[in-house]
Amino acid sequence: MKREAKFYKTLSDKKVQCKLCNHSCKIDNDNFGICQVRKNENGMLKTMIYGSTSSIAVDPIEKKPLFHFYPGTNVLSLGTIGCNFKCDHCQNYTISTANLNFSYIREITPEQVIELAKERECQGIAWTYNEPTIWHEFAYDTSKLAKKSNLYTVYVSNGYIAEDPLREISKYLDAINIDVKAFDDDFYKKICKAQLKPVLETCELAKDLGIHLELTYLIIPNYNDSVEEITKFCKWVFEKLGNDIAVHFSRFHPDYKMANVPKTPMDTMIKAYEIAKETGILFPYIGNVPNGDYENTICPNCGNICIKRQGYLTNLDGINKNKCSKCKNSLPIN
Numbered sequence: 001m002k003r004e005a006k007f008y009k010t011l012s013d014k015k016v017q018c019k020l021c022n023h024s025c026k027i028d029n030d031n032f033g034i035c036q037v038r039k040n041e042n043g044m045l046k047t048m049i050y051g052s053t054s055s056i057a058v059d060p061i062e063k064k065p066l067f068h069f070y071p072g073t074n075v076l077s078l079g080t081i082g083c084n085f086k087c088d089h090c091q092n093y094t095i096s097t098a099n100l101n102f103s104y105i106r107e108i109t110p111e112q113v114i115e116l117a118k119e120r121e122c123q124g125i126a127w128t129y130n131e132p133t134i135w136h137e138f139a140y141d142t143s144k145l146a147k148k149s150n151l152y153t154v155y156v157s158n159g160y161i162a163e164d165p166l167r168e169i170s171k172y173l174d175a176i177n178i179d180v181k182a183f184d185d186d187f188y189k190k191i192c193k194a195q196l197k198p199v200l201e202t203c204e205l206a207k208d209l210g211i212h213l214e215l216t217y218l219i220i221p222n223y224n225d226s227v228e229e230i231t232k233f234c235k236w237v238f239e240k241l242g243n244d245i246a247v248h249f250s251r252f253h254p255d256y257k258m259a260n261v262p263k264t265p266m267d268t269m270i271k272a273y274e275i276a277k278e279t280g281i282l283f284p285y286i287g288n289v290p291n292g293d294y295e296n297t298i299c300p301n302c303g304n305i306c307i308k309r310q311g312y313l314t315n316l317d318g319i320n321k322n323k324c325s326k327c328k329n330s331l332p333i334n
Contacts, residue, residue, distance in 0.1 A: 002046045003046060008020070016040045054105055056116070058122060065216065081105065085193065088192075089218075089255055096130045125146050126153075163201075178202065181199075182220075203215065221261060231279070234247075282300045291310050296308050301327050306331060
């Protein structure tokens with residue numbers, strides 16, 4: 001379903017410049033931007049995927065992952081096609097690289113999304129599976145309706161959204177998990193075909209706008225797993241975002257164009273966790289690993305397990321109204 005896009009400007013000779021993400025694509029007539037879902041039609045930029053969904057599922061909020069945001073609730077997750085990154089290790093490449101003829105596309109209205117969320121007894125809606133930024137018009141319209149229906153809204157994002165569209169949707173966006181894919185610009189240029197700096201700026205702006213923010217850092221052996229790089233990342237989190245943000249170190253598994261890269265060793269995962277703690281980050285987590293203590297939310301004041309997680313099962317017995325049930329210490333949990 002197509003309609004005029006937001007956030008673009010017209011140039012000469014029917015060329016347009018998209019201002020939705022930090023690529024700022026200049027697009028000739030009858031051509032697409034990097035995301036492959038925004039097209040210049042006679043000097044008007046159009047989104048070609050308004051209401052076009054490839055994936056719908058009910059997920060635990062912890063799967064996003066969001067550990068400090070409405071823990072234990074279910075969220076209606078939606079994805080479309082396309083992406084403004086071209087990551088060699090994309091784990092959802094079947095939809096991020098799909099074109100407009102993708103056979104699993106189904107058209108849906110914002111009103112139908114709200115009805116579906118209620119029907120499936122979800123507490124919120126998540127824009128996920130592929131990059132939600134490129135679905136901005138539909139996500140924005142639906143999120144406005146969601147707030148009227150007392151549903152929370154979530155982005156799972158690569159953080160490449162430009163400032164103006166982020167400010168626009170921030171009024172209706174409750175939480176965002178941003179995937180900081182490395183702390184090295186060469187990695188971003190080579191592996192993702194993007195840049196690091198705009199991602200970091202988005203993280204800082206999201207926090208300033210009052211959006212609940214959590215980060216994911218996928219650790220890939222021999223690419224972004226050095227002690228030096230992870231230390232720099234943790235120091236940036238501590239200095240720019242604060243010590244109480246949830247940081248999810250996720251274990252890499254081979255996929256797409258990086259199928260020959262091995263799984264991340266557990267020693268590396270644990271080392272990242274330890275570096276985060278040593279830096280002063282209070283709530284680091286390890287994901288995509290066997291069940292253990294590294295996914296529990298532990299009170300930094302008394303050591304009580306406030307939220308115990310086993311897979312996607314969540315036990316909230318150790319927390320009472322966002323306070324540790326043992327020492328009454330306040331925790332940054334919405």
